[in-house]
Amino acid sequence: MLSKKTKYGLKALTFIARSESDMPVQVSVIAKSEQIPQKFLEGILLTLRKSGILGSKKGKHGGYYLRSLPSEIKMTDVMRVLEGPIAMVPCVSLNYYEKCDDCPDEHKCSVHKLMIEVRDNTLKVFRNTTLADLSGI
Amino acid sequence: MLSKKTKYGLKALTFIARSESDMPVQVSVIAKSEQIPQKFLEGILLTLRKSGILGSKKGKHGGYYLRSLPSEIKMTDVMRVLEGPIAMVPCVSLNYYEKCDDCPDEHKCSVHKLMIEVRDNTLKVFRNTTLADLSGI
DNA sequence: TGTAATCCCTACTAAATTGATAGGATTAAT
DNA sequence: ATTAATCCTATCAATTTAGTAGGGATTACA
Structure with missing residues (x-):
């Protein structure tokens, strides 16, 4: 069985990849749009950042972004x-x-x-x- | 992850398929040979029997056998x-x-x-x- | 400089699943 | 009858999963 963690993570990555602006995407936005518990998603995106797949920006107007091209x-x-x-x-x-x-x-x-x-x-x-x-x- | 149940079940089926005699194979024999806890294996073979893959014979000289050809x-x-x-x-x-x-x-x-x-x-x-x-x- | 927004981190918890174990009931050969 | 086997139910400890709680650290911007 695929864990919720993985499923949510994939959905979040997809969401970020589809976002057109070059501003980082906030956890709250993803959580709302994809119906994922926000605090749970925070942890998932943190893991993805630590692994080098995502980058992040802290503070106001912060959020997550991809470190490479989706392709x-x-x-x-x-x-x-x-x-x-x-x-x-x-x-x-x-x-x-x-x-x-x-x-x-x-x-x-x-x-x-x-x-x-x-x-x-x-x-x-x-x-x-x-x-x-x-x-x- | 493959569960132990599945792993043990596959090993047991293989063991039965390889057994040449046409006598049913006993749980105790499989358990010993494949290093599987016997009581645990009992339950697994029971499941396989209920699903129709294995047949069984009760009592002395009883045991399990395949209901179809391995192939x-x-x-x-x-x-x-x-x-x-x-x-x-x-x-x-x-x-x-x-x-x-x-x-x-x-x-x-x-x-x-x-x-x-x-x-x-x-x-x-x-x-x-x-x-x-x-x-x- | 203050404040709000945002990521970051740790700890906790309830529920489910897994991998067994225990104890006997039932059946069949000898 | 005795013995050897399957059959069945209940129980249990450890682990994993999915999520919650509470705050710390950082940054933009008024």
Whole structure:
């Protein structure tokens, strides 16, 4: 299941990408428009900023803005920041690999093989999709 | 994340598929061999039986057996029984569709489109993979 | 210089889910 | 009868999720 955090995060990024002015976009504006609890969204955008996807400006007339062009923001990066590993099991994760306790030899593990296939197909989608695609721009 | 339930279930199915004799396979044997807590596994196999994937025989010399050939047991069915919906959001689920609270029009939702792509690719993998593939037979 | 608007940060909490465990009821072979 | 198995229900601790609360720090602008 996709977490609300990820869903809200994607919606917020889309909103920012679609905003035409070059002024930063305020959390309150996004929260209202996308029906997201504002305080919850604050935390999400903070995470996205810390990861380098968003930049921010504090104080009056502050807000958030994209650090790159929408067409250069890949879903692989966004999803890893918001949702964590893309793989469904740590033993097939590229970025967060972990050995399974119960698997003596993972190359013989039937689950392993299946999950590698799923991971590769999901990665393909996320690698070929940018924020520009999501935003329809 | 794949739940332990699903992981254990897949391993158990593989184990049964590989067992050559036509005697039913006992939970205790699978649990020991695959390092799965036996009581936990009992519940999982029960679920698989109720869904029609496994059959069982009670009493002494009882156990579980496949109801179809491994090559006819598709991962779509197994995954739906063990893990639930394949889609990452209910609004793109084929079998468990639910409208999102926060989405006025899901055809305009950026998350929706992305998640349909992920779902289709994952489905493709699960549709093209059978228990025979997992079991290497 | 003051004030309002805005992001930033930490801590807390309720509800749901997960990964089990416990204890027995039922069934069937010997 | 005894033994070995599935079947069933209840319970539980740990974790995660989704959100709330309360304020601190920074900036624009009157």
